[in-house]
Each structure stands twice: as C-alpha cells, then as structure tokens.
Amino acid sequence: MKVQFTKMTGAGNDFVLVDNRDGRLRFRPEQIARLCNRHYGIGADGMLVAETDGEQDRIRMRYYNADGGEASLCGNGARCFARFLQPLLKEEDGGTVSFLTGAGLIQATFEGEGVSITMPDPSAARLRQLVSTRHGPLEVHWIHTGVPHLVVFVRSVDGIDVEELGRELRWLADFAPDGVNADFVELLGPDRISVRTYERGVEAETLACGTGVTAAAVVAHLVKGVSPPVSVLVRSGDWLRVGFERTDDRIQGVRLEGPATVIFTGEVEVEE
Known part of the structure; x- marks a missing residue:
C-alpha cells in the first residue's frame, strides 16, 4: 500500500508522521520498524499516527517506538504532532490544538518556530x-x-x-x-x-x-x-x-x- 508521510524533527528527535484520521490504514509492528529503519526505510526514532477517537470526538496521537512497539507518550513527538496538525486544522501562530495520547489530553500552543505543550504531572x-x-x-x-x-x-x-x-x-x-x-x-x-x-x-x-x-x-x-x-x-x-x-x-x-x-x-x- 502507498502511504503519504511527513518527516519531522523536534530538536533532533525525528519522526515519521501519518494522517490516518479516516481509519483506512493498519500498521503492524514490523511495518513500523521497517519505516523507522535508517537503512531500509525512511529513518526515524519513532512513528506518530493521527487517528480519530470516535468516543471523545477528538484526534488521538498514537506513538510507536522505532522497534514498532507502542508507548503512551513522546514529548518531542507530541510537539511535532501538534505542528503536523496545524495546517490540517488551519491554526495560525498563537493558536492552540488539543489531542489525546495514551498519557491523557495534550494541549499545544504555536509560538513562531517553537511549539509549547502541556505534559502530564510527574x-x-x-x-x-x-x-x-x-x-x-x-x-x-x-x-x-x-x-x-x-x-x-x-x-x-x-x-x-x-x-x-x-x-x-x-x-x-x-x-x-x-x-x-x-x-x-x-x-x-x-x-x-x-x-x-x-x-x-x-x-x-x-x-x-x-x-x-x-x-x-x-x-x-x-x-x-x-x-x-x-x-x-x-x-x-x-x-x-x-x-x-x-x-x-x-x-x-x-x-x-x-x-x-x-x-x-x-x-x-x-x-x-
């Protein structure tokens, strides 16, 4: 299958991002690991997938490590994910977006070249x-x-x-x-x-x-x-x-x- 993607970096922490809000794509761990492989794929520390959470009517960020295993949160990934959503949701600088993660709701604010996000309380x-x-x-x-x-x-x-x-x-x-x-x-x-x-x-x-x-x-x-x-x-x-x-x-x-x-x-x- 052909997949449209965006490659992003958050301070050197790099990711493959995919818009799957329509739910048509299904990725297996070995496929994700291949995409993140720096010799045989796109190359990244992890993969971020945008999905639609029907129960809460929100966008959900799914984060996968480079080995294909899913994790609840990635901080730099969440900042890149917010930037990825910005043009999709037509948000301007100074605007905000929110999305779900395995660690809870994240709110992001766009500040020029930077992105500021809320993090779970330690x-x-x-x-x-x-x-x-x-x-x-x-x-x-x-x-x-x-x-x-x-x-x-x-x-x-x-x-x-x-x-x-x-x-x-x-x-x-x-x-x-x-x-x-x-x-x-x-x-x-x-x-x-x-x-x-x-x-x-x-x-x-x-x-x-x-x-x-x-x-x-x-x-x-x-x-x-x-x-x-x-x-x-x-x-x-x-x-x-x-x-x-x-x-x-x-x-x-x-x-x-x-x-x-x-x-x-x-x-x-x-x-x-």
Missing part, C-alpha cells in the same frame, strides 16, 4: 535510590513523566558512555518488566542543565527526548534546587525549556517548549 517519584551496576553502586532517581525515566547526575555528560551504561540501566531487574529510559544530567547553572538520554524502544541514545528532558528538569529541581523554568541543552545542540509549578512536594502545570520542524514529505510503499 508521578510516583522515587529519589536517591542505590542500584548495582558493573561499575559499582550508583545513585539514581526514578520518575514517571508519561513514561518511566531514571535520572543520573554526572560531572560531565561528555564523559559518559551513554550506550553502555544506558543499556545496563534500561534493563535493570529493579525496574522490570517495563524497564526505563536513562537520562544523564549535568548541572550548568541555577536554571540550566545538559541531558543525554538512552531511549527504550529505540535502544540507543537519541539526540533529544522530551519526556526525558522533563524528567531531568523536575528531578534537578527536587534534588539539586535548579529553578524553573529550566533550560535544557540536548545532544543535538538545541535548547528546550521546561516550566512547572511546585506546591509542597507536588509538581504540576508542566510545559515543554522547543522547536518542531518539517524536514520533508513524501510517499512510501509499505509491504502488506
């Missing part, structure tokens, strides 16, 4: 845990920002072997069976951090991760006193910003802001 933070790694005990911080993340503070993100340590943390028995994404965080200032992320489902480091940036910013505030809004430097060299409010020990009103850009559009033949 839940069930488990801070200052010690885990065993092949290099010895390591202090980690678990938090759920739509998907589970493990935050590790390091002296320099450039000195970390993200592929090796990230893969080990991702599969730790402590966090089975779902596993975690692993975020390595360097403090840059009172309201700035740098983050590198190993993403489950991609099973590699990505140039940016929206839920990871959010997790890192919130944990940096809770543990290190970093002040919101937090500016976050990601591996691509782009900056994202995470705003939120704190009431006692509760974090709420989380927003993720950053660029969302169309790279190209096209048509691809998908083997049925």
Whole structure:
C-alpha cells in the first residue's frame, strides 16, 4: 500500500508522521520498524499516527517506538504532532490544538518556530535510590513523566558512555518488566542543565527526548534546587525549556517548549 508521510524533527528527535484520521490504514509492528529503519526505510526514532477517537470526538496521537512497539507518550513527538496538525486544522501562530495520547489530553500552543505543550504531572517519584551496576553502586532517581525515566547526575555528560551504561540501566531487574529510559544530567547553572538520554524502544541514545528532558528538569529541581523554568541543552545542540509549578512536594502545570520542524514529505510503499 502507498502511504503519504511527513518527516519531522523536534530538536533532533525525528519522526515519521501519518494522517490516518479516516481509519483506512493498519500498521503492524514490523511495518513500523521497517519505516523507522535508517537503512531500509525512511529513518526515524519513532512513528506518530493521527487517528480519530470516535468516543471523545477528538484526534488521538498514537506513538510507536522505532522497534514498532507502542508507548503512551513522546514529548518531542507530541510537539511535532501538534505542528503536523496545524495546517490540517488551519491554526495560525498563537493558536492552540488539543489531542489525546495514551498519557491523557495534550494541549499545544504555536509560538513562531517553537511549539509549547502541556505534559502530564510527574508521578510516583522515587529519589536517591542505590542500584548495582558493573561499575559499582550508583545513585539514581526514578520518575514517571508519561513514561518511566531514571535520572543520573554526572560531572560531565561528555564523559559518559551513554550506550553502555544506558543499556545496563534500561534493563535493570529493579525496574522490570517495563524497564526505563536513562537520562544523564549535568548541572550548568541555577536554571540550566545538559541531558543525554538512552531511549527504550529505540535502544540507543537519541539526540533529544522530551519526556526525558522533563524528567531531568523536575528531578534537578527536587534534588539539586535548579529553578524553573529550566533550560535544557540536548545532544543535538538545541535548547528546550521546561516550566512547572511546585506546591509542597507536588509538581504540576508542566510545559515543554522547543522547536518542531518539517524536514520533508513524501510517499512510501509499505509491504502488506
């Protein structure tokens, strides 16, 4: 079958987007994995599909990792998804769109080249845990920002072997069976951090991760006193910003802001 698609990037986190609001397309995990393959497909960290939710009469964002498995949310993906919807829904800059995800309703605002989205309030933070790694005990911080993340503070993100340590943390028995994404965080200032992320489902480091940036910013505030809004430097060299409010020990009103850009559009033949 022939499929029209749009290739987009959110701070280096890249995606294949497809409009399936009419419900005529059905994708199997192996088809999605093939489309995301950088040698045999379009190439992407994941795939975003626009569908119509008949019960709530809203657009639903379905997010699939590069391995074809579905996940509840992708922060940078949601920002790209909003930009993808903008011309379809004829929204101007300064306008807003809303859509459903596996983690709840997302509202997006268009601000020039950037897109700002609401994020789920973080839940069930488990801070200052010690885990065993092949290099010895390591202090980690678990938090759920739509998907589970493990935050590790390091002296320099450039000195970390993200592929090796990230893969080990991702599969730790402590966090089975779902596993975690692993975020390595360097403090840059009172309201700035740098983050590198190993993403489950991609099973590699990505140039940016929206839920990871959010997790890192919130944990940096809770543990290190970093002040919101937090500016976050990601591996691509782009900056994202995470705003939120704190009431006692509760974090709420989380927003993720950053660029969302169309790279190209096209048509691809998908083997049925």
